[in-house]
Amino acid sequence: MKKLIITTAALALLGGAAAAQDVVRMGTEGAYPPWNFINDNGEVDGFERELGDELCERAGLTCEWVVNDWDTIIPNLVSGNFDVIIAGMSVTEARAEVIAFSTEYYPPTPSAYVGLTPDADINGVVAAQVATIQAGFIAESDATLLEFSTPDETVAAVRSGEADVVFADFDYLLPLVEASGGELSFVGDRVPLGGGVALGLRQSDVDLLEAFNTAIASVAEDGTLAELQARWFAEDSVQ
Amino acid sequence: MFGFCTDPASLDSTRWMLCYLTTPKHMNLYYAFGTVLLLLAITAPVSLAFGFGGAILARSRIAPLSWLGKGYIAIVRGVPDIAFFLFFVIALDQAFEWVLHQIRCPDWDQPIRQGSDFIVCAAAKLPQNNAPQYVHDTYAFLVAVLTFSIVFGAFAGNVLFGAMRAVPRAQIETAEAYGMTQGQVFRRIIVPQMWVYALPGLSNLWMVLIKATPLLFLLGIRDIVFWARELGATQTPRFTAFPHGDWRMWYFLFLLVFYLAFTRVSEVVLERIMRRLSHGQATAAGEAQRRAAA
Amino acid sequence: MGNFGRQPNFGKFGGRHMTCAGALSADWLRSIGIGARQLPTSNITLCDQFVLIGSGLIWNVYFAVIALSAGFFLAMALALGKDAASPWLRKPCAWFIFIFRGSPLFIQFFFGYFLFINIRGAFPGLGVLTSAGVGATIVLFLNTSAYSGEIFHGALRSIPKGDLEAADAFGLSGWGRFRRIxxxxxxxxxxxxxxxxxxxxxxxxxxxxxxxxxxxxxSGDALYYARYFADRTFNPFVPYPILAGYFILLTLVIIGIFGLINRRLNRHLPQEVRPRIRYRPQVIR
Known part of the structure; x- marks a missing residue:
């Protein structure tokens, strides 16, 4: 083990092109349970933490976890401050122009409305987090969009009566509804939005993308992926 | 932290709170206070240096240098700090890496910009990809300090530029009459004298700087506001042993008290410095001190 | 930057607007809800960015004008109150100034919004308080009153003694002395x-x-649209400098207007005394 560290250090000093991929830095948001969040120990945790560690192990890579604000996660990736985005990011055409996506490791996830009563008005005032696909969806609908900077504020707006409903990722809302003791409830049908979820990489990192795609295929094949999904997500969240 | 914390759900409220407030996640919040204080401690002198440089440039008799100094002061002061912080850190980081790339990898034949990607050779990466996490954290912190210093340096430059001009003309003329050169006048007369004129402006700048620290999280630093939001947000039992509702108000109240206390301490200290600086100066306050002593 | 190259050639004009003038006429009032409902989502041009970020400035100017003009009067009251002999008047004014000057605006907005939400809960008729147009203006108004109050309080205390003695000699007192001297x-x-x-x-x-x-x-301010474009184009190096440019221009406008007023305030002074006044104030925020 010690020898390995010394070799790594030597490589780091040499700074050759090969050494660049020795440590792969995984960028995540750390504020989006169950995908990724910071646990009581102050560490990155969640579905993507476990999946990411598993992928790195299978691809024979050493991975470091980095927490980055959602707003600047793509500019920081392309600028080289970390190597992979693993943050519940849906594949969209616009994003695919700028970054490369791996094979999807999670199918398209539905979004859902949550209000104080099951018959709250989903065409009234709808709270959503700024710069999300959900906000974009409401902006194009007839409802009145109310944008907050954090997901937590959107839910708080429903509790305070500022908004009739909140529109967000189903998997994000589910634990909140469960824990609210009947105060919050889902309203209406779920809405499928966006593509599946995948890793985001720089378009120039072809080899690394290949390595991750192989690893994702391998976890999908032997059932590890399905097992992780079942552990972190509600049974019916996949449509 | 405490032995009895293994099963928080079974605890009474005092012990629960004790365990809750000492989770490693909370420790991050407490460290973040240290980060903020450290940032202030480093930023204050560095931005003073930037301001000093800017003011000297602005005073320069060589027109391009003077434009450079005045341009720096005017442009950076004209932009809201948030707007500056939102893109400047990435720009600064890329600029450093670009320079290093030119130095360390002159033989590199691939373009640095490939599509949207910004790619420098591995040796020019800041910090190195393989470097331990604390190196990355330190680098991010230093870039944040530099960004803060550039912004506040412009304000300090404005204050110092004014202060240098406020030194009584008669004193400068006297020095010139004694045969001092321009440089001597500047070093021996203007610089020692200007502080008393600059201090009110600089103290105010310090107060503004303290209150700009909640924007640190924009620079990629996980500061007290980041942790207050993160910890105060609704926590559901699925993801933590300490579930609670929306407690952001209490965390922000804690921050409010911190900022008020810090402001008060700063006021007291700055008042003392002002009293010392006024001693023997040709200002109203200095005159009052002289009379009181006589 | 590089990704523009990969778009088809007609992309530049194939978006929502055919021309810059089209973008301008369609969106210059977008920030106050007039014009196209949809923000541009693809094929975003520089024009779109200039026009929408500029449109957002309406909010920034609105907040600043209302808060400053209302705050000016409260600031006067606070400055005089902090200078009052009676502690019943002096203490509250001093505390008000200390709390608003001693805490980040960021936190003031948080508590302001929280308070307005609760007021709305108790008196639904006051629901308008939670909107940015009213609620945020109130917070900004209180904030600037505290800062300006401290500035004018400092100025009040540095009024030359001779001026006051001269006023007494002229037999001025009370309101007249205050208004004229x-x-x-x-x-x-x-x-x-x-x-x-x-x-x-x-x-x-x-x-x-x-x-x-x-x-x-x-409908948001200039920064709101700049962030929107940074998010859509994944390129922060275009919208934020545009925003910065607008702010530099408007800052120059403020300096110009306030400079004119300053000239008027100082018009009675001999020429060579005027510049020196710049360095008198004890408080430069």
């Missing part, structure tokens, strides 16, 4: 620092939608 002198002495405060407040208006108050129907 104290008030103009206080204004004159505090003006340069107050100019700085106006600039800071104008810049601080970018915080309203950034963290604090929600944006309704994608």
């Amino acid at each position: 104290i008030w103009p002198t206080m204004l004159r002495l505090g003006w340069p620092a107050y100019t700085n405060e106006a600039i800071f407040l104008f810049h601080a208006t970018t915080l309203v939608f950034f963290s604090g108050f929600p944006a309704v129907q994608q």
Whole structure:
């Protein structure tokens, strides 16, 4: 083990092109349970933490976890401050122009409305987090969009009566509804939005993308992926 | 932290709170206070240096240098700090890496910009990809300090530029009459004298700087506001042993008290410095001190 | 940057607007809800960015103008109150100034919004308080009143003794003494620092939608649109410098207007005394 560290250090000093991929830095948001969040120990945790560690192990890579604000996660990736985005990011055409996506490791996830009563008005005032696909969806609908900077504020707006409903990722809302003791409830049908979820990489990192795609295929094949999904997500969240 | 914390759900409220407030996640919040204080401690002198440089440039008799100094002061002061912080850190980081790339990898034949990607050779990466996490954290912190210093340096430059001009003309003329050169006048007369004129402006700048620290999280630093939001947000039992509702108000109240206390301490200290600086100066306050002593 | 190359050639004109003039006429009032409902989502041109970010400035100017003009009067009251002999008047004014000057605006917005939500809960008729247009303006108004109050309080205390003695000699007292001697002198002495405060407040208006108050129907200030474009184009190096350019221009406008007032305030002074006044104020925010 010690020898390995010394070799790594030597490589780091040499700074050759090969050494660049020795440590792969995984960028995540750390504020989006169950995908990724910071646990009581102050560490990155969640579905993507476990999946990411598993992928790195299978691809024979050493991975470091980095927490980055959602707003600047793509500019920081392309600028080289970390190597992979693993943050519940849906594949969209616009994003695919700028970054490369791996094979999807999670199918398209539905979004859902949550209000104080099951018959709250989903065409009234709808709270959503700024710069999300959900906000974009409401902006194009007839409802009145109310944008907050954090997901937590959107839910708080429903509790305070500022908004009739909140529109967000189903998997994000589910634990909140469960824990609210009947105060919050889902309203209406779920809405499928966006593509599946995948890793985001720089378009120039072809080899690394290949390595991750192989690893994702391998976890999908032997059932590890399905097992992780079942552990972190509600049974019916996949449509 | 405490032995009895293994099963928080079974605890009474005092012990629960004790365990809750000492989770490693909370420790991050407490460290973040240290980060903020450290940032202030480093930023204050560095931005003073930037301001000093800017003011000297602005005073320069060589027109391009003077434009450079005045341009720096005017442009950076004209932009809201948030707007500056939102893109400047990435720009600064890329600029450093670009320079290093030119130095360390002159033989590199691939373009640095490939599509949207910004790619420098591995040796020019800041910090190195393989470097331990604390190196990355330190680098991010230093870039944040530099960004803060550039912004506040412009304000300090404005204050110092004014202060240098406020030194009584008669004193400068006297020095010139004694045969001092321009440089001597500047070093021996203007610089020692200007502080008393600059201090009110600089103290105010310090107060503004303290209150700009909640924007640190924009620079990629996980500061007290980041942790207050993160910890105060609704926590559901699925993801933590300490579930609670929306407690952001209490965390922000804690921050409010911190900022008020810090402001008060700063006021007291700055008042003392002002009293010392006024001693023997040709200002109203200095005159009052002289009379009181006589 | 590089990704523009990969788009088809007609992309430049194939978006929502055919021309820059089209973008301008369609969107220049978008930030106050007039014009196309949809923001551009693809094929975003420089014109789109210039027009929408510029449109957002309406909010910044609105916040700044209302908060500053209302705050000016409260600031006067606070300055005089902090100077009052009676502790019943002095203490509350001093505390008000300390709390608003001693805490970040960021936190003031948080508590302001929280308070307005609760007021709305108790009196539904006051629901308008939670909107940025009213609620954020109130917070900014209180904030600038505290800062300006401190500036004018400093100015009040540095009024030359001779001026007051002269007023007494002329037999002025009470309201007349205040209106004709104290008030103009206080204004004159505090003006340069107050100019700085106006600039800071104008810049601080970018915080309203950034963290604090929600944006309704994608109507936000200049920073809101700059962030929108940074998010859509994944390129922060275009919208933020545009935003910065607009703010530099408007900051120059503020300096110009306040400079004119300063000239008027100082018009009775001999020429060579005037510049020196710039360095008198004890408070430069």
